[in-house]
Every structure is written in structure tokens, then in C-alpha cells.
Amino acid sequence: MGRSPCCEKAHTNKGAWTKEEDDRLIAYIRAHGEGCWRSLPKAAGLLRCGKSCRLRWINYLRPDLKRGIFTEEEDELIIKLHSLLGNKWSLIAGRLPGRTDNEIKNYWNTHIRRKLLNRGIDPSTHRPINEPSPDVTTISFAAAVKEEEKIDISSTGGFGCKTEKNPVTEKCPDLNLELRISPPYQPQAETPLKTGGRSSSTTLCFACSLGIPNSEECSCSIGTSSGSSSSGYDFLGLTSGVLDYRGLEMK
DNA sequence: AAGCGTAGCAACCGCCAAATC
DNA sequence: GGATTTGGCGGTTGCTACGCT
Numbered sequence: 001m002g003r004s005p006c007c008e009k010a011h012t013n014k015g016a017w018t019k020e021e022d023d024r025l026i027a028y029i030r031a032h033g034e035g036c037w038r039s040l041p042k043a044a045g046l047l048r049c050g051k052s053c054r055l056r057w058i059n060y061l062r063p064d065l066k067r068g069i070f071t072e073e074e075d076e077l078i079i080k081l082h083s084l085l086g087n088k089w090s091l092i093a094g095r096l097p098g099r100t101d102n103e104i105k106n107y108w109n110t111h112i113r114r115k116l117l118n119r120g121i122d123p124s125t126h127r128p129i130n131e132p133s134p135d136v137t138t139i140s141f142a143a144a145v146k147e148e149e150k151i152d153i154s155s156t157g158g159f160g161c162k163t164e165k166n167p168v169t170e171k172c173p174d175l176n177l178e179l180r181i182s183p184p185y186q187p188q189a190e191t192p193l194k195t196g197g198r199s200s201s202t203t204l205c206f207a208c209s210l211g212i213p214n215s216e217e218c219s220c221s222i223g224t225s226s227g228s229s230s231s232g233y234d235f236l237g238l239t240s241g242v243l244d245y246r247g248l249e250m251k
Numbered sequence: 252a253a254g255c256g257t258a259g260c261a262a263c264c265g266c267c268a269a270a271t272c
Numbered sequence: 273g274g275a276t277t278t279g280g281c282g283g284t285t286g287c288t289a290c291g292c293t
Contacts, residue, residue, distance in 0.1 A: 016261070016287080038278065054279075055262065090281060101281075102261080110259055 013047045017056055021046055025053055026061055059102045066098025070107055078104060078112060083126040 013021075028044035034057070037050035046053060070078075074096055081092045089101035089108075096104065108123075116123040120130070 014263075036278090049263090051264090051279085052262075058280095059261075087282065105282075106260055 012049050059100045064098060
């Protein structure tokens with residue numbers, strides 16, 4: 001089954017938008033509001049694909065866009081959010097009022113990547129460039145005991161155990177220090193997790209806490225339930241304006 | 252001044268998931 | 273319940289401006 005094109009492309013303009021096109025789009029959305037992007041171009045008298053109109057509006061014409069130089073605070077926030085979320089630009093953008101996912105994505109690729117590289121940090125892993133990648137596939141408790149004396153405790157990070165360079169289990173085999181994020185503390189335990197009606201006492205693994213169920217990193221059973229958890233759960237307290245780093249300390 | 256390389260950014264493309272038919 | 277449509281997202285491309293030689 002082939003996928004039909006999103007719109008009729010035979011008679012649509014492409015490339016940079018003209019001032020007149022911008023004005024038409026702005027006027028139409030002011031009059032009718034956003035939505036129904038497929039029919040919008042025709043209704044607005046634009047020879048553009050609906051997707052193109054949506055992109056132009058969201059990334060450039062929206063009145064609430066900030067546009068301009070990113071502040072140092074925004075830089076650091078983007079870096080932190082990227083270390084948590086990866087290339088989830090729309091989620092990151094949701095945390096920066098007036099910024100769009102496209103803008104942040106471009107800014108990341110042109111500025112922040114280089115900034116991190118200059119700091120000696122790998123922008124994709126947020127680890128020091130010279131640091132070997134963690135071995136997450138072969139965890140051997142027996143080997144860990146034998147190698148105990150070889151572990152360089154001086155390089156321990158802020159977690160008290162080696163949480164980054166090597167699996168914690170190698171140093172502390174009795175401890176389960178799997179990195180987890182917990183939602184901000186709520187006295188009433190019944191939180192609206194979209195996890196198929198499980199109680200809030202269920203511990204989410206790191207991947208599921210980030211709203212990425214069914215990923216390779218998922219080590220709990222939550223991620224196997226149907227439905228996405230990415231939209232309904234305020235997993236970082238983002239909508240409340242509070243980032244709760246309890247249990248997820250940043251470097 | 253011309254040519255070339257690079258950076259920055261707007262826009263496009265293809266895929267996916269939710270919504271609708 | 274399956275097919276189709278639609279909106280949204282992330283990756284990529286291509287154009288333009290700028291700096292260097």
C-alpha cells in the first residue's frame with residue numbers, strides 16, 4: 001500500500017517564501033485560526049503545500065516567537081535537556097518559550113555542538129571525548145569482584161559510585177543503582193501515568209521515565225504496554241515549570 | 252577584486268502515529 | 273478492523289552571507 005502524497009505537488013511553489021505569501025498566510029490564520037493545514041493553502045489562496053504553510057507559520061510567522069540570540073541560560077538549558085532527551089527537539093523547544101524545534105535544532109548543530117566539543121565533551125553522549133563509552137552489554141558481577149582493585153575511585157563522579165565510566169554493578173554488585181527519574185514528589189500517590197492503569201508506585205526505568213517506552217534501554221515492563229507515554233505525562237515537571245533533578249543529577 | 256570554503260538558517264523530505272473514514 | 277488522511281517530528285538539503293587567501 002503506497003502512501004499518498006501529503007498534498008498536490010504539481011502546482012505548488014517551493015523554496016523561499018515571499019512577503020506576499022507570508023502576508024496571505026498571516027491574514028488567513030488571524031481570521032480563521034490554525035488547523036486543517038491541508039485545505040488552508042487553497043482557502044488562503046496560496047500555491048503551497050499544507051505542510052509548508054504549517055512549517056512557515058510555526059517556525060517563522062507565529063507572533064509569539066522570540067527570535068534572536070540565544071542567552072547563556074538558554075544554551076545551558078538546551079544542553080541539559082539534550083542530555084536528558086536526546087534529539088527530541090520538539091520536547092526541548094517546549095521548554096523554551098518563543099523558540100521552535102527547528103531553531104533549536106539548527107542552533108544545536110551550528111553552535112552548541114562546537115561549544116561542547118571545545119569543552120572536550122561529546123555532544124551526542126555528553127561524556128568527555130576521551131572517556132571510553134560505557135560497556136552496557138556485558139555486565140559480569142563475578143568479573144567485577146575480580147577487577148575491584150583496578151577500579152579508579154578517584155574518577156568517581158557525583159553519584160558516589162561509578163555511574164558513568166563503568167556500570168555501577170562492577171563496584172557495588174549488591175546495589176541496584178540503575179539511573180531512574182522519579183516525578184516530583186506528590187503526596188497523593190494516584191498519578192495519571194499513561195501506563196495501562198498501573199499504580200504510581202511502579203518504578204519506571206530510565207527510558208520509560210523519559211517517555212521512550214519499548215526502547216532498547218527499557219528495563220522494566222512498563223514500556224511494553226500499549227499506548228504512548230510521551231504526551232500525557234509531565235515526566236520532568238516541564239509543564240509545571242519545575243525540573244526535578246532528584247535522582248538525576250547533572251554533571 | 253575574484254575565487255573558494257565554511258557557517259548559518261530556512262525549507263523540504265520521508266517517516267510515523269493518531270485520527271478519521 | 274482495516275484503509276486512508278492528517279499533523280507532527282527529526283534528518284537533511286540547498287541557498288546565502290561572510291571570511292579568508
